[in-house]
Amino acid sequence: MNRTSVTTNETPKKRIFTILLIATPIVLLLALEIMLRIFNYGGNQALFVTGPEKQISHYWMCGQEVGKRYFFMQNSKPSPPKDLFLKQKPANGYRIFVLGESTTAGFPYGYNLMFPRILNFRLNDIFPEKQIEVVNTSMSAVNSYTLLDFTDEILAKQPDALLIYAGHNEFYGALGIGSTESLGKNPRVIYAYLKLRRFKIFLLVRDVVGLLRKGVTQISSGSTEVDPSNTLMARIVAEQTIPYKSKLYELGIKQYRENLRRIMRKAQQKGVPVVLSELVSNISDQPPFISVPADSFPTAAHAYEIGKKLAAQGQYQDAKTALTLAKDLDALRFRATEEMNEIIHQVAQEFNAPVVPMKDYFEAESEHGLIGKKLILEHLHPNVQGYFIMADAFLHTMKDAHFISPQWPEARILPKSYYQQNWGMTELDTVSANLDIFYLKGGWPFKPKNQPNHALEDYVPSTKAESLAVNILINDNYSPVVGHVDMAKYFEKKGKYEQAYQEYKAAYYSIPSELEFYKGAVENLLKINATGQALAVLKMAQRYGHDAVTDKWMGSLLAADGQFAEAAPFLERALEASPEDKPLMRNLMRVYEHLQMSDKATAMAAKLGVEPPSAAPTASPNPMTEEGQKSITYMLLTQKAQEFIQQKNYGAALTFMRNAHGINSTPYTYKWIGMLEAGKGNLDEGVIFLAKAHELWPDDFETAYNLCNVYIKLGRRSEAETVINQMEQLRPNFKDPQNLRGRIREMP
Template identity: 50%
Template sequence: MKQNRGKKQKTPKKELQPKPVREISAAKRRLFSAITFSLPVLFLVILETALQLFHYGGNRALFVSTPDESSVYYGINTEAGRRYFFWGNFVPTPRKDLFLKKKPPNGYRIFVLGGSTTAGFPYGNNVTFTRILQRRLADTFPNRRIEVVNTAFTAINSYALADFMDEILAQQPDALLIYAGHNEFYGALGVASAESIGRIYGVVKTYLKLQKLKTFLLLRDAINGIRKRISGSSENNLNVDDPLATEMSRIVKEREIPLGSRLYDSGKKQFQSNLHDILKKSQNAHVPVIISDLISNARDQKPFVSIQSETLPSAEGVFEQARMLEGDGNYDKARTAYYEAKDLDALRFRASEEFNEIIHRLAAEFSIPLVPMKTVFEKASPHGLIGNNLVVDHLHPNIDGYFLMADAFYNTMRREKLISADWPGQYIKPVSYYRQNWGFTKLDSTYAALTIAHLKGGWPFKESGANLSLYEFNPSTKEDSIVLNILKTGQSTLELGHVELAGFYEQHGDWRRAFDEYRALIYTVPCLDVFYEPTVNLLVSNQQYEQVLALLYDALKYNESFFIYKWIGQMNLSLNYTERGIFFLEK
């Protein structure tokens, strides 16, 4: 007992009992889950709204107010090409075609879809087959406001054309014209293009839809920036950043695509699917379509890449056989052999005849008119062999070829009674009249020739070595110097070249040649006053009043502006046509 004296008894600790866990109600669990799910969605919505607010990526709509927001016209957006070109630095520019925002009651509006041939390469805006067609139709129907809108870009294919359709149909077209099919492999998003995101059709179509989201563009640009930093240059194409390389050499990813291979069949399927979608949308919108088959330089362009397999002969061997058949005067068999050699060419810049078969088959399926362009070109070629007589390179027509294309579309429209059941014969002029009186000068032909020289100075026309064509060219005329400056520096344009040359001729007292340069500019952009003003001033200063009137009356088919009416009135008064002058001044 003594031992325990003075010591406090330890009180036993109470055993800690765990607090009961309060169970979260099902309603709160749903609320927390909704918040967890909503936060990233809310973040993306805020991000998308901010990117839209600050116009990230710019405006990539197909049509924008041109030349400014106050204009009565829409034009093709110069930024629209960025929808399809993003891996490299090249972005194609559109044609300078305008159409009224408000379609007039007497209007007839045609949209044209295609690639570089439809865009008029290697010429300027005044020598597209669409511009030629528009003038012929405007002359044929002087009481209608004919608009032919060329939506073509270089190096695009059927993916882009199908992507354009909703925007085109929203602009109340009366007809669509299509010349396309050569760019299915190497055009942007094509199965063998350096500007590709893969070969699966559904993936590409989904990608095009997602591009409407600015957040998606931001993500795409970030990935592209990282890819460029890691690779240092394009892993697919060493020419992509070469300043001397042509776009033709930059755009290729796969240089060998044998006829009948899996990649070849993917390109065919892509073309057929997109073209079917285009025709189906047009049919549903009750918009008539005219489609053309394709032409190539089969006679004078040797195959770029010739390979031989157990099942297929070499393209080069078949081409040489065609040469021998032609030499023997067996032109029908030679033609067949030339087309076979073209189809066997493993570098697929020229569409094979199977693509023409797709065009013919879908035209029949949708009961739409077909322009037999290949037959038209064959009939205009010696012995029916299409070559350098009408084509400047592997597939682009020369100026005679473009007039031939315009004539073929014109004749098909007339046969099908588009615009009117009655095409008044008294207003119809032969295509030769337009060829002889066109707004086209030596500057245009020089520009085209040097452009083609540059194209053929690089791959695949030349196997290796730097493309020095522009640096080895020695200008001998004023036109040569202007064109060389345009192509070498990129700081001028063909239009500015015409302005410079017109000024040069004016300074030297040659008003007729100055007028030719201004007329080429009017044919380039017929809807605006900008090139009519210096032309009128030139003619008035040289007392060419009747020529001023003829020019301005013609202008009314494209441009009913205050400037045009004012000058028609003043010229009529100057020529003592008082009543007529007052009538136009009052308008």
């Protein structure tokens, strides 16, 4: 009896002890997880976060800490562009998400020259009745694992289409088999990691392991992984040599195919169409980085040598074959192989998806069809022309596949050259990108591994743009868009308002949601009486928001243009925000008068303490001052002149430009009268106006070029030499379609 009683009493105690033994670590882990979440350990790593400022809080924005998911061995981590899209998708909305790597993110340029941004502007012009959002989620140094991890979050945001351009980073991008950020070669481990990283405890353990790994690496090898003189590209590579068709190579290819199929399957299940794209890179002018034997294949270096010889002999098709093989045999896997392009086509066929024939587009604009330095800056990143080609290729593929609409209005599909000529980009974009590439080529793999990057040691900036470009390169907190704003302020101080406007334009092409950039642009346009352009800029800004200033400007310019019904709502909204603004009240009173809204006009007059306007004026009073009316008349005349110039009706254009000149003699009218007179053969008259324009506007290259051309035609060599020397300072090594240099040398 006693033994049984003891046993019975001990059993509940053992159970309680066992439960406590199991529950205690679970409770502790839960408590730690809660604590880490309270203190927001690791930051907000969501792909999409609420717009950080009040005016954009109704938007989702690409999260700037999402890169922390994949990079735990790097001190600096990449982030996607700060693209926005509405939390409440409008009824006329069409939402596109773009997935990719550094090329898709626009490297080495700012956000204004990403091909998704170019595509967005073009689609808006083609379909003005729709609200088209193109959201770029791309980041440098990632691969298909990141794209797959993003997919569910993207599909939850009501996409109408996905566009994918990715594959060059497949081996070395985060979690890739050859990356310093690798978790091994087993995809199951990586898929599990992508699920577990949602827990803060897991992130803590991962980061501790990462710190230990970095410490061991530093002790054992001096660590180039965190060397600040190395580019992210150099720091991310662990397994340099991956021979063609080797075991590691095949694992990378398998990883790419499987992840691409998983992405397509997820999108298909949600009914979201996907556009895949072929991958392009520099085959003609980039020798292989690492050349090693690979089974029965020639070495990469030998294949490249054969390709260059064939090209020199004019055998371009055979040269393309050899150069493409050389690229595929390059054991440093920075450029996607043709096998990956085959996978893209196979997966697209499996899921009935269109493929952008990107190789055809690039080859069509490359010398002899060999893609090289004409369109590619180094081994794979396009130049400005290349990014416009990419946008064009995606646009026409979407059109052919009937995305957005079964019928696209052909009249609105302007050529890519139009956009490239009128784009929001400046000298700063080119200078900054060139410096980025210069620095990139100062390190591995263009220079020996473990050698510090000395590219900037002897670099001395000679212009304001070059100084800002250095800051953009070395300062993580100084972005290209900040550089554009600083450049704009620099030009404003010098009274160069046209150039200041162009910098602000580049800024709002970079971040279209930032109203301050539009306001800066408009302020400078108004200073040069470009009211038509100012109105167009304000209309563009309305897509993203408004404030009292933009409403006042918008209403005033619409009223000055005679669009009184359209002007009234803007002026009324501006007055709500600034109820004591008397000039605004007067403007609104005049608008009401024009609209014959006598009650509102009288009420506004009472607020102003003035006589109410007549209910039905015999002559419509002008809502602007006399000076303002002159400004509007000047604007309308110059706009009409430009319309006639586009129609090649130069006689009518000259008449309108001279009328505008009579109202307001500006560098702009001097320039165009001079060019039009010279074009008619009136060189003596043309040179007078062009010389005056050059005096007033010495930094305008077009004026200088035309003045130099007229001086040559008049036989005035010394003056032509003076102007061309000034042109060389403005734009070194400028293109010279009229052969001014040669013609000056031939002059007596």
